[in-house]
Amino acid sequence: MISVVGEALIDVLATDGAPPVVRPGGSPLNVAVGLGRQGVPVALLTRFGADPDGDVLAAHLRDSGVDLVGDPRDDLPTSTATARLDPSGTAEYTFRLDWRIPDEPLPETTTCLHTGSLAACLAPGADRVLDLLREWHGRAVISYDPNIRPSLMGDPAAARQRVDECAALADVVKASADDIAWLHPELPVDQVAAGWLTLGPSLVVVTRGAKGATGYLADGTVPQAAVPVEVVDTVGAGDAFTSGLLTGLHARDLLTREALGSLTPFQLAPALADAAASAAATCARPGADPPHPSR
Template sequence: MILCSGESLIDMVPEGGTFRPLAGGAVYNTAIALGRLDAPTAYLWPISRDPFGEVLLRPLTEAGVDIGLCPRSDRLTTLALVTLTDGDAVYSFYDEGSAGRMLSPADIPTLPDRIEAIFTGGISLVPDPCGAAVEALIERNHARLPIMIDPNIRPFFIANPKAFRARLHRILPQADIVKLSTDDLEWLHPGIDPEDAARKVLALGPKIVLQTGGASGARAFWSGETVSAPAIRTTVADTIGAGDTFNAGVLASLRNQGVLNKDGITEITGEQLLAALTLGAQAAAITVSRPGANPPWADEMPT
């Protein structure tokens, strides 16, 4: 079972001159996508008892995601106001004192034996105490469980870039897989070619660094030759949840191939990486073809 730990929130998406509330959040979206792809999935993040909390729980339950590790909170749900520019999503967050924001390291439980891998990242890495809580989850479990991190960097959300860079420098070496967009790499290593920037991250210690670039497809940097997979051509409604769904496709593929474990990732082949990138791209293409973060179900995927 893959444990996803990170933000859940309500995306206020523009629709007909007003805003429609939709369940979202980078790590939450990945959990939903994994569940819909029939990968055994669990979720760890506080869920508010406010009405938006119920909105968040419903898709998790429908996707078969295990929510037994989710604490309930009387604090409010995080809101993200979404605006679209040429189909690309731009966010403004309302997060101070929210249910997720106030997760602390003391709230992180001992993980049950059924957990076989961890996925985390997103804006939950940025503020404290929740950023420290995610860091504690990684620190306590990286020696025995494979960790995948997608920082999903939102510069406007980062009040203290120096502190955030320091956190990334601590946690990225503990990850087995790191996924970064071209924009993420530019933030981490300004002015450096994305491939060189990805290799700088690889040198920190991860076994695999995945670089995504929208229409330019995805690449995997590892100990072997670079593996590339093209993007799948489709009509784009918007890009909300695209990278999150890509992450789910990669994880589901690795699990299906039996390599989502410490030994499997260490001994992975180029063919296995290509299969993972391809499934990620296929899943993401379906998500971007329809409005909002609406990942595909297993029966919608190409056979």
């Protein structure tokens, strides 16, 4: 069982001259959905409101094969993120959200815990996320994606400290080059990735959009080209990459701390290819819509 911890919200996709389109979203929710659609057992610990938007999220998760940990509904409104698309399909976000977590334990069958994005940085829920990472460190594979949202990160120095705390507890860290540029504008991407490896992770993956991705291991790097696709928009592409990576590792029995600790470039390459294909499929259709095996 992969347990995902983090925000679930409604994405409002806005383009000039067109009415807004409303879709389920939130980085951790998107990762959980991507895993569930690939048949990976997955549970999501999150919160959303007892309102019509919450009904949409609950149905979306159920239809994608994602179990919920406890009861996520509370008396606050379901959070929203408005994504305004530029002519290239790239999204810029504004948020109306509340992040807290139901006081529920993760399933004892958890073998991998994934988290990141707003869940790991936004009070009051972020401290609970960090406590969960500490609780499960050494017991399960920890996967972390900082997925930086500059408008909500506050002081960059404090954000860097929190990201490093989470990375030090993780076995797998996936980040975009844009994330790293915001966190460490003065450092090359390769140097930041190598620095994270020294904190404890066995694998760091950096995505670069149309320029592909690179996997960093203690004994080498693995380049992965982007899969050519006609881009509709990039909403959820990074999350689809993450779910594709975790699915690829899981399918090859590599999503264990022991296997990751001895992971070779040869073993990593096909999982990165799966991740790139998943991201491309999501870019080819509107919104965060990770692929099913059949389509």
